[in-house]
Amino acid sequence: MSVLKMRLLVLIDRLKQVTAVANALNLKQPSVSFHMKKMEADWGVKLFEARTGRIMLTGAGKMLLPYASQIVALHEEAESRIAEMRGSGRNRFVIGFTDCAAATLARSDWMTKIGAIKDIGLTMRTGSEDELYNSLQSGVLDLVLCGKPPVHASSVTLLYEPVLSSPLKLVVPTGHTFADNDEISPNDLYAYPFIAHSDPSINERTRLWETGLEQPLDIRVTLESVEMVIGAVHAQMGLSILPDCVLSDPARRVSGIHLPGNLPEWTLYASWRKDYWNPSLLQQILTLF
Numbered sequence: 001m002s003v004l005k006m007r008l009l010v011l012i013d014r015l016k017q018v019t020a021v022a023n024a025l026n027l028k029q030p031s032v033s034f035h036m037k038k039m040e041a042d043w044g045v046k047l048f049e050a051r052t053g054r055i056m057l058t059g060a061g062k063m064l065l066p067y068a069s070q071i072v073a074l075h076e077e078a079e080s081r082i083a084e085m086r087g088s089g090r091n092r093f094v095i096g097f098t099d100c101a102a103a104t105l106a107r108s109d110w111m112t113k114i115g116a117i118k119d120i121g122l123t124m125r126t127g128s129e130d131e132l133y134n135s136l137q138s139g140v141l142d143l144v145l146c147g148k149p150p151v152h153a154s155s156v157t158l159l160y161e162p163v164l165s166s167p168l169k170l171v172v173p174t175g176h177t178f179a180d181n182d183e184i185s186p187n188d189l190y191a192y193p194f195i196a197h198s199d200p201s202i203n204e205r206t207r208l209w210e211t212g213l214e215q216p217l218d219i220r221v222t223l224e225s226v227e228m229v230i231g232a233v234h235a236q237m238g239l240s241i242l243p244d245c246v247l248s249d250p251a252r253r254v255s256g257i258h259l260p261g262n263l264p265e266w267t268l269y270a271s272w273r274k275d276y277w278n279p280s281l282l283q284q285i286l287t288l289f
Helices: 003-015 018-025 029-043 059-088 099-106 110-115 129-138 200-210 226-234 279-286
Strands: 048-051 054-057 091-097 120-126 143-146 158-173 193-197 218-223 239-243 254-257 265-273
Touching (some): 003 018, 003 029, 003 054, 018 029, 054 059, 091 279, 099 120, 099 226, 099 239, 129 265, 158 200, 158 226, 193 200, 200 239, 218 226
Parallel strands (some): 091 120
């Protein structure tokens, strides 16, 4: 099954007219109709149906659509990267981050270091751990940075290494009474609502720390970005717990202070494919952490 046919399926779902699909693909309408019939013959099921002047996907067509979309996206990604290499001689390196990983590196000198490498083009994308690892497995990403290593990495195609560890801190508004208190007890925390970050790796480390408390924290709000959590703490919606490495705040809206008890550290991991095609470039990037 060719990329052209996968692209045709995607365009039928989007445009719902054979003429419009033919124009988008720079083909004649009979050619599009031929490919549609050939696809149905190849798969042995009906993929398209006419409804009031429009062409719609059948149930089988809709089932095939996510796979077709991924194939088209991967093909376009490959074309783009090859074109850049051919035109400029630069290798494009694509890194996926979770929000906390991105905040960690944005608050360090990592951006300055990687910006000094002149012979690469850089693309940075954010997503959840599962999304990032799926993209790494498929080859869309070259490197993933997040708070958890890949599951069963030793038995599949991924390698990883820890690149940074950071203690969890209690995040309070600047000027909060806790900021001047060297000794905070768990009982002091029960009176406050808390704001959680949605990152599973932070929540896992926080729950491990909570096992030493007499009662769980009162989580009122869960947010998806470090910046939103800091903003919410600054607005006095509650306190939070975040890794110290994400708390460098030029606006000084919040302070990070020591938590009571036995405090686990949050670790940032770098993961990559075992068969990555340019190991020297990969090693050059890894030495920047």
